[in-house]
Amino acid sequence: MVQPSPTVAMRAITKRFPGVLANDAVDFDLAAGEIHALLGENGAGKSTLMKILYGFYQPDAGEIRLHGTSVRFRSPRDALARGLGMVFQQFMLVPSLSVTENVLLSLPRARLRLDYRDAAARIRGLAARYGMVVEPAARVWQLSVGEQQRVEILKLLALGAEILILDEPTAVLTPQEVRDLFTALRRLAAEGRAVVIITHKLSEVMAVADRVTVLRSGRRVESLRTTATSARALARLMVGREAFDQVQREPVPPGPEVLAVEGLSALNDQGLPALRSVSLAVRGGEIVGVAGVAGNGQRELGEVVAGLRPPTGGRVRINGRDRTRASALEVRNCGVGHVPEDRLGTGVAPNLSVADNLLLNRYRDPEFGRGPLLDRRAMQDEARRLIDEFGIRTAGPAAPVRTLSGGNLQRLILAREIGTHPRLILASHPTRGLDVGATETVHQLLMNQRRAGAAILLLSEDLDEILLLSDRIAVLYAGEVVGIVQTDRVTVETLGLMMTGARAAGAGSGVR
Amino acid sequence: MSPVTVAVLAAAVRAGTPVLFATLGEIFAERAGVLNLGIEGMMLASALAGFAVTAQTSNPWIGAAAAAAAGGCLSVIHAFLSVTLRANQVASGLALTIFGTGMSAFLGRGYVGVPGSGFQATPVPLIAQVPVLGPILFQQDPLVYLSYAAVPVAWYVLYRTRWGLEIRAVGEHPEAADAMGVDVARVRYGCVIAGGVLAGLGGTFLSTAYTSMWIENMTAGRGWIALALVIFATWDPVRAVVGAYLFGGVNALQLHLQATGTSLPTYLLLMAPYVFTIVVLVIATQETARKRLGTPAALSVPYTRTG
């Protein structure tokens, strides 16, 4: 039997960025008609490798062959012209433009004058063929995340892409939407196209991929057919050792109610309702996880409780006192720690020192200064203590925070927000973008606080994380609490259904 | 409508034209994501170039071409610093203004007080006789007619051509545009230079049409007023006309009041255009905040292709 030559063959690809070797002589093959998963932890080099294939980066060394001929893509435009398309984690769509305009933008420069009607018709046709319905005149910012992803794929299909690369496509989808996506992908592969999924989720690899290539620390570890391996074996290849034992959630006697949200409503940045009469409560010693796909109100809920967004109705009570209109400072003074969603963008001042950032919530305390002047020595000492206690790897208290790695940055933020043993912790997507080891640490720290009696409100898109850590789970859909359930008594399927708006039988809403 | 009113409205159009050119130009630059605070410097340099070349060649059209070229060349400096080197755009624009102002005053020292020639008012045959609108709109200098044409052209390019689509994409989300194969740098350079050329036309209008002379700092802040008017226009060429002529109206009204004798002190009247611009800016800022779409999202943020 003749082995057909791979559609894409990457050989000895090497890419270096300042301070890091992202890809170290990596080989990668892709055949037509297959779904090939590129698996690895965060930071393993998967995205970089595919961005090189797509022409977004240039490799420092190595060769790429497409259908047997050596190619060098100087930009995504070249790759697109040769039938290669990529859907990124952050969608490459212009939010203020319509779906039609975004598709037109990606089509090759045919003529100067734009023909909106023709383009819209083409989009509708393609969408119907693959069951990915979307309204061409809608502006992208009006679409849901799942719909935006559809637009991205339609864009590539309109260009006639034969090879599709998807970077972490399921991170922002509900379980049902993931199933729909996989169905569409299988249909595309059956038509002879080649699909690459970049992912770190083992279950998805086993569910949809034909082959899997594992990357670790910039190097290719192995490529196998998924039929010839197991999730456990892949985990070992991915991490290089046996996976850690996951945290155990032991029963903790519930304490007094720390956070109570009653009938809370709020608008989002666009002025549209983001929260509609949300009610829930968190007691000391328990973790309440808020599940829901991005865009359904999680972010706004966290911001309102933290005092960063004014509500339009309802009440927030912290430790029994009304804090609905409290400022961020007042909320913090109630003994609230807030681990923000966007580490670098919101959580730290990147060019200031580690010490300054570690004490961003305590520099007003009398122990760190007399009158207007700061006691720098006291700050340095306390910073050193926190660095030791939380194992933050840094050159020292004076080092600028931007030199810290993602995992250490999160340690710093946790040290700051948790180190004072707050009564209430707001944790927003605390392990996003972290590797397995760092994720473990974060989970452990949160569990420790729970055992010590803190109340924790956990906002996360990662259902696995929510199931692992939470005592109770509240599901948000379109700004409403669809249900609040005990973790021990719910299944992933039920949660997935709730995340699409279906109310589960027996799941109370607003029941404490 | 009384002849006085017509005369003032005609003067409003004339006074608003240089600002209209500059505003249109800056709309393109900012739509592509580049903030150019150097308009004042470019206008001054172009005003001098237009005046000087017109004086040498006795042909205001060649002068206008020279002025457009001067604006374009100066804008290349800003484009190079902002787009290629990714330096701070506010600083680069300010440097351009300081440089342009200084250089024009220096090179123009021999032209102060020199009588010059320039454009003559050219009525459009037939249309100029239309009551009211005729005298206001169609008995103006040729450059004014050019500005009339510039607005619909700008609108068409921005909303109906591929160029315009690329410009809008680059200014909102350069990463996406880049990923879709658009040459971000080329689009930005093009728009900044277009801005410089248009600012140049605005500058030369001041020295060869509105007046026929050169004075140091003769733009008197019009470059800055254009920046405010871009916001008022919500980055739309058609709305730019409204802002520019409103400004022109305030200007013309203030001149008229001075000429006809009024109890208001001269200098307080002269403040009117600037106060007007601040008020307009405040209103426009609130409007932009309310509308979901306003400021190009990537404005003044240098673009680097990263992971």
Added chain:
Amino acid sequence: MIALERREAPHPWAPLAIPLISIASAFAAGAVVLWLAGVNPMAAYADLLGEPFGSGFGIAETLVKATPLILTGLAVLLPARMKLWNIGAEGQLQLGAIGAAWVALFTPIGHSPVAMLGVIVAGMAAGALWALGAGALRAWLNVNETITTLLMNYIALLFVDYLIYGPWKDPASRGFPLSATFPLDARLPIIIPGTRVHLGLVLALVAVVIVTVALSRTRWGLEVRVIGDNPRAARYAGMNLARHTLLVMGIAGGLAGLAGVGEASAIAGRLQRGLSPGYGYTAIIVAWLAKLNPAAVVIVAVLLGGLYLGGDSLQISLGLPIAVVNMLQGLIFFFVLGGEVLAGYQVVIGRRRVEPVSTGSRAAR
């Protein structure tokens, strides 16, 4: 092939080398422009640079010009630390002069023992209020302060004209637009006899010290630095951005106003046109070259002050307008901007050396 590649860390000599190379390049470019305009660059530069540093009197005069530059430099620097652009130092300076003139000429304080204090306080307050206009618009309505402060410069200059052509015109001036001269009690004293160096210099240096200490050692300074580094983090940490905006703009206006007090009360002795040849705009360059470091402002202000002095000399010797100095300043600014960016890169010639590849999967070539 030649390519620019990002450095991992800036060259160790960068902080010193960049400004020097940039300034040298700016002068070279300026020489070209001068030559094209029919001026002998060497003669011009000899005057430009020789005058300020060539004699005792030259140095003193340089300090005189450096005084308002230090103050306006701080007025740009302080808001800039919070990523606010105060382009209005020129206008705030004028308001300072107006405030000083009002107290000196039109209130009884002008003839009292506390005249000097009154003049200083009024000038700073006037400058502060002027800046607060733009500051409030920014803090409460999010209106772009770059444009508003700038437009208020034009209004301020017109305000001065209005006063000196109108209600405050000196009857004894025979038609020239000047206010009456300030009473002696209201004039800032000369501190170096035989020169024009006045108390303003001391006040400026004191301001530098206060600003330096405040930024690095106080809670307020920490907040300013956090807001400037990452406003979202500042809000998340509970800081009040609106209040800081107002405070910082007010202080900046006060400092620029103090510069105006100095120019009106010590140098000119009256309110008149042309108190400032553009100090408020040069201040932007001062703040930038000083890399927003208050102590460095002093050195840069002296250098640029010397440049202004040289420009005065050029006016006399070669008949060149003071605008030449502005042109050179603009060129310096360009080259410094470019130089800073290029310092983050290195030139790589030829093919890059390939790192030895570790053992791992490697297909045979």
